[in-house]
Amino acid sequence: MQKLSEELKNRAGQKIVDPEYLLFEAPREKVFMTGSEVVKEAVKRASVDASVSYPITPQSEAAHLIGELWVEGYVGVYFRGESEFGVMSELAGCSMAGARTITTTSGPGTLRAMENFPMWAGSRLPIQLVLMARGINSPLSIQPDDLEVSFLLDTGCMVWYAENAQELFDMILAGFVVAEQPDVHVPVVNVINGFFISHTRESVMLPPDDIALPPYNPYKAPMPPIDMEMPPGRFLRDPFVMKSNYISYATHTSWQFEVRAAIERARPYIKKYLGSLIEEFGDPEAEIVLVSTGTGAAQAKEAVRLLEDEGVKAKVVKLRTIRPFPINELREAVKNAKVIFVPEFNVVGWLEREIRRYLYKHSDAEIIGGPRVAGGMTMPPEIIVKDVLNYLGKEVKHVY
């Protein structure tokens, strides 16, 4: 049941409800829409105070649609930044002043804004970024490729990864709830594979649009939520390293550990609002395991179905979160594995590196970094099937 008073309304006149009601209990209706449109629907139900945008493919449409929400009165402040660096800096200002904020970016925009992400985390700002991953220059590509995710892994931001539009919708709403917990209170980056999700229509179940998340309460923030230029905020939040050399390096160390500790504290909240940090699909006892994220996981699921037709038992372990990394969940999910494939949409294999790191001395399985595609290539499930069958020494009957 809705615990909050029915009298409470947000700026758009939507009824404020518990996050649990919005995410799990409210009736849902099926719609057919793109990932970009889903971003709009999630933001519409999120009592967002401020959004700043800058155009870059493939996230431009989502940013544009958030602007429509401002026109319609659902978002308090909306404007175009001078660049992605400007966008992320301006969002930091909004967030420090106590606003719930969200933006979207892609590929080169992510890199242009990069300095801001650790600044967000170090300033304990629960800003949400929807990252529609695309290639990184050079050579120029506007096509899907998630190399940029590897750049974000050590910024102090949470990094979650959605497989489809439905998961993106739910993760955007859950993202605000988890990121704004006082003991977490770090940014959350919700990643999707650009184009595959942003520009593709699929069925999505949405709750009514006359209900919304409770507004952000900046007075529960782990830092004083006041303009840094104005006392008493300024008294409380001056930068520290340059003011005192005495033990300032130790402070910086402790501060950085604290930001990483905050990500770890998100685990129980993520379990509550996403169900689990991972999702398993296929034969639970399978010795062949495909570990992947996002669209890679979707393709791996199709590969598991095809492998079943070949008489091969396999399963997918989809990682919903990369930061925090689902360490124990992964170790448990691959305990029967003899071989682990890691399908990825980038050339460097950042996910393979992560998996090797956390399974070191915790799994005897052979880890195969692949198959990998990049630069905008698709990953037909048949190429995953081919790699598995080749490994097993079986005849490859499919195309490719």
Added chain:
Amino acid sequence: MATLGPSHYSPYPVAVYENILPPPPGKALLFTEVVDEEVAMREAAKAMLTRENPTIFPGPQVIYAWNEEAKEKAKLIRELAEVLEAKIIPMVDYRPKYPKIDPEKEINPNHPNLTIWHNNIKACIFVGVHCHYANVALKIIRAETDCFTIALCSNAGHEDAMITLRDQHADELRKFIDIAKEVKKEVK
């Protein structure tokens, strides 16, 4: 100094790297153990009443009159200090002080160990300190001193303190004062 552990060569071990998370709602944390709030309050009172130079470090959330709750909590913290026979050294703000703080008069989250060393504090209570700064300070204290740290937090608690109590508001402070009075009769 801290011992080597999952945090490896850093002098700042972090409790979450040892799989210690803040306590769930309704519970408290006593070192690594999730316990009932009353158990934690008794142990906290005992630590303050039996260790040298017990001190309460009130932070900006209770030393400035932001709201009625802050005023009420400030009065209760004074009462708690009297019961625990503890000094009060405030954390008035979070700015680093150049060249350094006066450890007789204040504690600062950027070098909290100075105040603890100078006053030979063996048990302390953090209350009313914004969570981020409490966590930064508690990690440094844990690494640099042998002070027994207790955190009374109005939010989710602080796993780097040796005892952490969460969701602590005026009613909980009153309960702590009552328990401290009982413990005092037992140990004094």
